[in-house]
Amino acid sequence: MKxxxxxxxxxxxxxxxxxxxxxxQENNINLPSQIIQNIPPNGIVINAPGTYVxxxxxxxxxxxAAVAITxxxxxxxxxxxGFALRSVPTLFKTVGILAQASDETQSLTDLQIINxxxxxxxxxxxxxxxxxxxxxxxxxxxxxxxxxxxxxxxPAGILANSCINVSxxxxxxxxxxVQVASVSGIQFNSTIGxxxxxxxxxxxxxxxxxxxxxxxxxxxxxxxxSCKIDNIKTEFIDNINTSGHTSIxxxxxxxxxxxxxxxDISNVTGCCDDAHGLSLFVCSNAIVKKCKVKNVxxxxxxxxxxxxxxxxxxxxxxxxxxxxxxxxxxxxNPQDLQAAGYSVALANDVKFIRCQAEKVKVVDAQGHxxxxxxxxxxxxxxxxxxxxxxxPATNVLYLDCIAAHCQVGFDTWxxxxxxxxxxxxxxxxxxxxxxxxxxxxxxxxACSECGCLGPGCFPTxxxxxxxxxxxxxxxEHVKKIKHCNHK
Numbered sequence: 001m002k003x004x005x006x007x008x009x010x011x012x013x014x015x016x017x018x019x020x021x022x023x024x025q026e027n028n029i030n031l032p033s034q035i036i037q038n039i040p041p042n043g044i045v046i047n048a049p050g051t052y053v054x055x056x057x058x059x060x061x062x063x064x065a066a067v068a069i070t071x072x073x074x075x076x077x078x079x080x081x082g083f084a085l086r087s088v089p090t091l092f093k094t095v096g097i098l099a100q101a102s103d104e105t106q107s108l109t110d111l112q113i114i115n116x117x118x119x120x121x122x123x124x125x126x127x128x129x130x131x132x133x134x135x136x137x138x139x140x141x142x143x144x145x146x147x148x149x150x151x152x153x154x155p156a157g158i159l160a161n162s163c164i165n166v167s168x169x170x171x172x173x174x175x176x177x178v179q180v181a182s183v184s185g186i187q188f189n190s191t192i193g194x195x196x197x198x199x200x201x202x203x204x205x206x207x208x209x210x211x212x213x214x215x216x217x218x219x220x221x222x223x224x225x226s227c228k229i230d231n232i233k234t235e236f237i238d239n240i241n242t243s244g245h246t247s248i249x250x251x252x253x254x255x256x257x258x259x260x261x262x263x264d265i266s267n268v269t270g271c272c273d274d275a276h277g278l279s280l281f282v283c284s285n286a287i288v289k290k291c292k293v294k295n296v297x298x299x300x301x302x303x304x305x306x307x308x309x310x311x312x313x314x315x316x317x318x319x320x321x322x323x324x325x326x327x328x329x330x331x332x333n334p335q336d337l338q339a340a341g342y343s344v345a346l347a348n349d350v351k352f353i354r355c356q357a358e359k360v361k362v363v364d365a366q367g368h369x370x371x372x373x374x375x376x377x378x379x380x381x382x383x384x385x386x387x388x389x390x391x392p393a394t395n396v397l398y399l400d401c402i403a404a405h406c407q408v409g410f411d412t413w414x415x416x417x418x419x420x421x422x423x424x425x426x427x428x429x430x431x432x433x434x435x436x437x438x439x440x441x442x443x444x445x446a447c448s449e450c451g452c453l454g455p456g457c458f459p460t461x462x463x464x465x466x467x468x469x470x471x472x473x474x475x476e477h478v479k480k481i482k483h484c485n486h487k
Contacts, residue, residue, distance in 0.1 A: 049075035054083040065092045071099040080116020094122040100129040132164045140172045147179040149239040156187040165193040181242040182210035195223040202230045208239035216252040233269040245273035258286035271301030272447035283316040299332030304365040307448040308336040314344040322353040329360040336383040337374025343382035346391040360406040378403025380411030421476040427484030438468040
């Protein structure tokens with residue numbers, strides 16, 4: 001038999017290797033090549049460790065609900081090299097990148113997704129499920145397209161579900177316009193070690209449900225630092241199969257060991273439920289430091305009423321809010337009778353230190369104030385008509401805080417064993433509001449805090465009258481400046 005020259009063998013091998021082992025040529029796995037050039041409609045699967053890189057922009061055309069890139073191996077680096085993965089317009093619940101073991105009882109470890117754009121997916125830009133040690137760095141999620149108010153659909157730009165040690169750094173989530181039960185720019189569920197740093201979330205709209213910039217549910221070890229969140233908005237059409245229609249910048253919920261620092265939140269607009277810059281909701285052990293919240297408006301929908309508006313809301317214990325600033329917090333005809341710079345309830349051992357609130361007000365649809373509508377308070381209690389959240393604020397400290405150009409500087413309602421020390425009430429209509437033996441009547445409807453979940457759910461609007469439980473409070477070194485020109 002004639003021998004084949006060695007050079008010919010090498011040429012044949014190299015030609016075969018390059019020609020058949022580029023992702024997208026064949027929908028195979030365990031391929032020697034690590035270059036991704038195109039993706040078929042049903043997506044590709046990475047199930048071997050290694051570094052995988054994009055060679056160009058990729059337009060993906062799914063024909064059903066699918067995942068463009070599924071990672072099923074440990075020790076994977078997916079480097080998009082500055083390129084974009086773009087889906088063609090579709091109504092499918094698609095996912096750009098999914099990291100999840102083939103055996104859903106197992107976990108993946110040591111993953112990196114870096115340096116690129118995921119555009120126009122349906123449900124999630126990036127989803128990680130049961131992953132350990134994940135880094136998502138310099139990735140842009142641009143747009144989600146899903147619309148589904150029948151099912152309890154909760155899309156997110158980036159989702160980490162049941163993970164440990166997830167770091168998201170220098171990422172952008174933007175231009176989301178959906179109609180679903182709830183949507184988040186970045187969302188963590190049941191995750192330990194959830195870090196978001198130097199990220200930007202902007203232009204998020206949910207046309208019939210909750211909208212949050214960064215959310216945490218049942219998490220521990222949370223860090224959100226040096227992030228900017230801008231233009232978060234909710235609207236209402238007719239969807240009551242949702243947890244509400246709250247518009248919110250940052251929301252840790254049922255979580256602990258939280259640090260939020262140096263974040264700027266602006267232009268949060270609510271329709272008929274709450275609007276908050278930042279809310280620690282049923283949490284413990286948190287510090288919020290050097291954060292700024294500006295321009296929170298609630299009641300902006302056609303009904304011209306909502307629940308309440310708040311800059312920083314605390315339904316939590318063992319919390320320090322320090323060196324923070326909020327400005328322009330407005331509620332139109334609030335059902336909870338309040339707008340607040342800072343509010344606290346269902347809480348014990350909360351400290352507000354060197355915080356400032358400016359221009360907080362409650363108005364009617366024409367922009368006028370009537371005391372019957374409630375007050376815009378710089379610092380006060382956090383009302384909620386639901387019985388499980390109607391609880392006082394105990395052992396709260398306000399130290400070196402300033403309220404300026406508000407309707408009420410400091411509201412003492414439902415505070416117990418609390419201290420106001422070295423505070424300044426400047427240019428407020430009422431410096432300190434004390435209503436001993438007072439009553440307030442607050443309400444809710446199906447669009448706001450009386451909403452419910454599931455088929456056959458018929459939320460019933462109701463009204464509740466609450467008695468002031470304030471007692472044993474101390475005021476030390478209070479300064480009141482009355483005569484000012486309101487800006």
